[in-house]
Amino acid sequence: MNQANLTLKDFASDQEVRWCPGCGDYAILKTVQKLLPTLGRPRENQVFVSGIGCSSRFPYYMNTYGFHTIHGRAPAIATGVKLANPELDVWVITGDGDGLSIGGNHMMHTLRRNLDLQILLFNNEIYGLTKGQYSPTSRLGTRSPSSPAGSIDPPLSPCAVALGAGGAFVARSIDTHAKHLSAVIGAGHAHKGTAFIEILQNCPIYNDGIFEPVKDRATAPDFRVEVEHGKPIVFGRDGEKAIRLDRERLCLEVTGADAEDVLVHDESNPVLAQLLAAMGGPGFPIAIGVLYRHRQPSFDEEFSRRKGKSKEGNLAALLQSGNTWVVD
């Protein structure tokens, strides 16, 4: 097939999409299906690996290689795929439960190793598939079937976890913000190493509207800011607000866009990335975009280099190595 002529349709499988009406997953699927033909990579080299969850149904809908595995283990299985064939583009699709609850350890170690994968974490702050229990990203006090009086566990911040694990590409985007999402995923794909992308995703059934302020056209300008490397961090309906860093107290503040010391995003700075990952709460927007990007050798590059000599070994010589003797 001529790769150049592929379109969105070529990346849609023949399976009926079975998410709930209005689920944010639809938008993400469309964005990915639209993005892939533009990446200039053969379709047969695309592999989507997922765990279990609503989000993890994703691979079924992609007309690529796909593996819907078991709960929490997608990064480990993807690791095997990539190590077996580093030519492949390997995508991990996971949820906040799949990737950060049961799968937290694999997530952490995959990020640490810096295997060349793209990890898309659909964060709806809830366990969708199992009917709405609170997840490790659910906000304090979340009422759910398993926390009828409100949850008492403080949530994880996915991007903070990724940075703490040594993640070298950490980004955040939003399900329905197609252009932005597409750009971030594209950047993740271009990055050699593990690209961790948190996608804020609405679950209209069990956690409807939690991201409404950052998604709604009317409120979004006040509640989110798109950070870009080298650009000042400015937001607000008329771009009137900005973020500054109180360099004494080492914390972020909201200021006017015309202030002198508006913070300029530097995606190579891990401290800034941590500050931006944590940004939120009353008065603050949340940051979307590439928070951190740092090129370092990927595990699979090193692994392949080591494996380079493969097949040079001589089996007969191995069996006869060391001390042997002849009986005649």
Add this chain to the structure above:
Amino acid sequence: MNQANLTLKDFASDQEVRWCPGCGDYAILKTVQKLLPTLGRPRENQVFVSGIGCSSRFPYYMNTYGFHTIHGRAPAIATGVKLANPELDVWVITGDGDGLSIGGNHMMHTLRRNLDLQILLFNNEIYGLTKGQYSPTSRLGTRSPSSPAGSIDPPLSPCAVALGAGGAFVARSIDTHAKHLSAVIGAGHAHKGTAFIEILQNCPIYNDGIFEPVKDRATAPDFRVEVEHGKPIVFGRDGEKAIRLDRERLCLEVTGADAEDVLVHDESNPVLAQLLAAMGGPGFPIAIGVLYRHRQPSFDEEFSRRKGKSKEGNLAALLQSGNTWVVD
């Protein structure tokens, strides 16, 4: 038993200690045995829970309640102990393999929940008990039976992971630096919430001397710095060097102790904690002491509050709740 009169001996069990001669674990054991009588808490309320590894043999040597469990799961088991009886002081003893490789997920979630436990992670940067394979904290290029040509996975920083997971008390100390270690562990015990303490520990058999520069009396002043809240971060044989923060580039630098802008440690600042956790490498000392401390409600406090009404429920009333009918 009169708690006030207890001594180190009362906290030593009758079991022969079976670590290798020269193992750093001995020193840690002594320090803990010495510290406990001073904490003013009943011996019978002390519970040590460990996973599997050389370090995890620790509970056998303590004359307290102890549970040597399975590999990587000590934080989860300790969670059960604490939730069942919040009166207990629960100590988790773990290694870099136990706590960060197989057990990374429980570590992360325990920190996130902020259960009131003390976690002592003995970091010898190697799997001791299984005879010396490289661990997730082993430095790049570590040669070991499973990495004969040198490891290719970048290591985790335990304190960075703990901070990324939302840890509210994060500290570091050294096996043989008894006074410091004792103070740090004591502070961890006093902290209500999860206290994470990384202890640099020498394994003379499989990873001898990796911490020598920070331990050796001669070199230590240049290679480590004891940070204390509110105090300038000064080090060097004659206290001649100091750390300053380049507040523009947001990175640490070594400067003279007489410089104007010597960094003053603020253990309540998470950004600083991250910078100090990551500090190291050519020219830099590593930071020991309490890197971060932040009081917030502990999970077990909330849990107990919820459970407070326990036993008020009437079983007969429950069985008869909702729709019932009588057949006579």
Add this chain to the structure above:
Amino acid sequence: MELTEEKLDERHLDEREVVDVVVRFAGDSGDGMQLTGANFTLATALYGNDLSTFPDFPAEIRAPVGATFGVSAFQIYFGSEDVTTAGDALDVLVAMNPAALATNLANVVDGGLVIADRGAFTAKNLAKAGYAANPLDDGSLAGHRLLDIDISAQALAAAEPFGLGHKASLRCKNMWTLGLVMWLFDRDLGATVNNLKTKFAKRPEIAGANIAALNAGHAFGETAELPSGIHVYRVPQARSAPGLYRNVTGTQALAWGLLAGAELSGIELLFASYPITPASNLLHELSNRGDFRVGTFQAEDEIAAVCTAIGASFAGSLGVTSSAGPGVALKSEGMSLAISTELPLLVIDTQRGGPSTGLPTKTEQSDLNMALFGRHGDTPLPVIAPATPPECFDMAREAVRLATGYMTPVMLLSDGYLANAAERWRIPRVEDLARTPVKFAGDSGEFRPSRRDPQSLARNWARPGTPGLEHRIGGIESDHDSGNISYEPANHQRMTDLRQAKIAGIAHDIPSQEVDQGAASGKLAVVGWGSTYGAIHQGVKRARGEGHDVSHIHVRHLCPLPRNLGELLGGFDAVLVPEMNTGQFARLLRAEYLLDVESLGKVSGQPFKIGEILAAIHAKCRKEGPAQ
């Protein structure tokens, strides 16, 4: 043995008075079928029938409107006596749309009644259900009684006065339908009216519209000219022991049994779990019970859940954990630790279709092997299985008794069917329940964790916090006498033997096996365990009614097995084991008793039908000789 089915061709609706009836309400997920079913069930219980119900959810959370894979159904079997399954075939099918009809019609008996909402049989919905022509019109329902009414329109009309708007008014169509079905079986509307008032206490207009629709449906039955053969059917009341009754699902009964077990043992429970279908409901049920002796903890995964439970048991509570197959598999290393350290622990497996993710919302019994053998090392533990929803209450208490009495993990096997099915339950008086108090080691005398009760072989249990009992336990083999680590070969043999003997000894402390139906010896024993009870009971009953020499034996204690079971089974010429797996229990009995036990396996995600059991008995009796 090959699985076949015999049609139980019972044209109940040909009579005015019928012994029992199966009704299935089916519609879109949004059509409120579960609520409809629940209210019909309650009315039926109050009417005085025996009953058994089963909700049948789609795998998808919210499927697109009209899709066949999105059909949600609620089935009820009710009658004048001894109802133990939700029924094989349908006497009445309520089909709120074409998809509901398409997916269920094959199960309706000849002459059965189909109630369809003509208003939902639109071209679009018909297409989604794969119909080329409208089945309400093309004669394809000729073999059935048909009531096709534009229920949508009727409901809209009834709700009109309440000014809810089109969409909300249309939502009342399930209540309209319920009203009609209530009329059909002469049920009282009162309880439903009350339920609606409570549910919509803050929205009286919604309550009003729904009540109006309910009444309208009922009135329609009373007043409209219905096709001949459709009229009020009388189902005589069941003869029941006097007492206070309720309906209970397996999950509810299990949760309450745990609470009761805790209270009767004087111990606290820590229930640690991670959500998974179909086990999550137990977590939900208990999360609401903080006022009892239970704390609930949602762990980060199943390994953490079992370990948290183990930690709680070490600290002197009873740790309980619960999952379905994939999650229980992850707990196996932890269970091995609890066996080795001899800590009480309860592991509840609500089995679902496997392997791997399998069929998460469907039922199966294929985790038995794992329960018995799924751990490294020699690791015996008791395995028990309730047979019916009400029995879950008793077996949960039994599990608490065994775990604490023998200092051992216990596995309790439920399944997707048992968990969701509901039956009538005569509520026991709490005073009548046996107390099984737990004793902790006191602080007198020299304490060793390894000291044991000579009778039960259970080691003693010391609670951290007790002065003087400080001790260490762990997963390395421990010395029989001192409890310290021991690498001694002879000690390992001794401890292995002890672990076997302790569990084997429980056989002396459980009821001996009884015969549920039929003689204690004879031609054929049909032996079941777990949720197959209902279907086997009915199958054997019918076969016996036909004169076949067949008995039903149902095993609740799967490990250790009741002491008399081998002898009992040896008294039959043949033994047949229907189970929802490829023959796991049959294999156990074969190894144990060297009897040529035959397996009747069903692995389709569906419970057995009575007709399947009956067919197997017939086949077996044909082979073994004529009925006596």
Add this chain to the structure above:
Amino acid sequence: MELTEEKLDERHLDEREVVDVVVRFAGDSGDGMQLTGANFTLATALYGNDLSTFPDFPAEIRAPVGATFGVSAFQIYFGSEDVTTAGDALDVLVAMNPAALATNLANVVDGGLVIADRGAFTAKNLAKAGYAANPLDDGSLAGHRLLDIDISAQALAAAEPFGLGHKASLRCKNMWTLGLVMWLFDRDLGATVNNLKTKFAKRPEIAGANIAALNAGHAFGETAELPSGIHVYRVPQARSAPGLYRNVTGTQALAWGLLAGAELSGIELLFASYPITPASNLLHELSNRGDFRVGTFQAEDEIAAVCTAIGASFAGSLGVTSSAGPGVALKSEGMSLAISTELPLLVIDTQRGGPSTGLPTKTEQSDLNMALFGRHGDTPLPVIAPATPPECFDMAREAVRLATGYMTPVMLLSDGYLANAAERWRIPRVEDLARTPVKFAGDSGEFRPSRRDPQSLARNWARPGTPGLEHRIGGIESDHDSGNISYEPANHQRMTDLRQAKIAGIAHDIPSQEVDQGAASGKLAVVGWGSTYGAIHQGVKRARGEGHDVSHIHVRHLCPLPRNLGELLGGFDAVLVPEMNTGQFARLLRAEYLLDVESLGKVSGQPFKIGEILAAIHAKCRKEGPAQ
């Protein structure tokens, strides 16, 4: 059946020429006993004896000097023919200190030779070993031959010229001892000298001192006045098939078998593992083999390891993972996924003492149940077990063949004994090994992942990266024909049956069961599997020598079982299964064939002794009637 032992009272050292001898080198961990044993083994192999060796490590990494729990030993059994175990009782014990004597003396035969380093029998060391008096002096060794020499002093003297200093010189005492033992059995020093030169190529003074000590020990034997009854013993050479030979441990043979399997199948391996005793050595062995068709990956835990392997298999390599019991337990959910998605996978379990952490450095066979049944759902997979170290090479290749040929996970069961034991191996010619090429789906025609080979029932395997074969697989039940998700009841039944049939069908593709020793029917069959081979072989041989009608049958394919096994076993009056667990294989055979198979279980962390097998045969033959 009760385990007892019969002493094989063979006073070998009473003769000048002996058929076989057991020597055990024992000392502190730091005494270099493993190196000593390895060199003695090599010399023995070159001498032309058959042999079997077993290193016995303490559980502690480095125990304090002189502690009984820190004794490290190396045992070798060698002789003129058919040596298959490391021996029951010791003819020669080398005790480098009191602890070594104390822990091993009970195992020395009457009249056996004890060589002790008097220099190490200091008051301190005696106390640590629990001796009140010096056993070298108090007459307690009277029943034995005794050579008590101040080896320490002798070694120091020999090393003196090389100026190493006291501590390093003292380290030569093991070589001095080796020299003496070499003399005792007329072994050549040449290979050891070469080894020392290579090992210490950069430290010639150390090589020199060790060689000098070696020679001095040898010279001591030649020249010193030894007590009567101690002299050179001749062990005639074994009669062996011509060929090139080497010694090989189970782990080595397994590693090389995997490499050979990969090469012969034309496939890459990805070996993903997490360290655990006693399985880690396989990881270590393969980590050095990057020049072959294997990549190794140390995962963060066992779950990640099995999942990485599964991912590799999806991508067209063969994923292999390896662990011991606790780790294999964690892999069970992953294995269930591989079964459901029908991906090849190899899981190697090097079994150790259980349950839980158990006895990590000891051997056991108690994971068989878990291998067969330890997963949720109905999840059949092939289970195989090599019987000897050399056979590990063949069974590893067999595992590769089955996994790729049937698209299934395969479990291979080794154990702590098999992994570390070494035997002589006639090295096969690579050209003679059967090729088992793997076929991937090509890009022609319409592809479905669910298409299967009608013979093997294996589905076809498409490698990501192949244009046109894009497809999705997953752990939800898949449609038999399309491979898409299917919740269809009938399809689930069909797929369950298919999975059973596929694995059962392998029985047609494996060798039929042969009898290892004895007749194909008769009074008693002793049936074993795995590493019990050697002891059973010897026990049966001796019993047959005594005239008993007993046969040895050793099963390598545990699932599916060889097709003729049932019939074969049916031909014996009695079947006895010795195994290092509480009777797991015996139970399998009982369920399968309804034969009253008896279990001889041993769970002490130690392999069977020949005398235990023999005693059981005697007991059995007594019961069943006199020997014929």
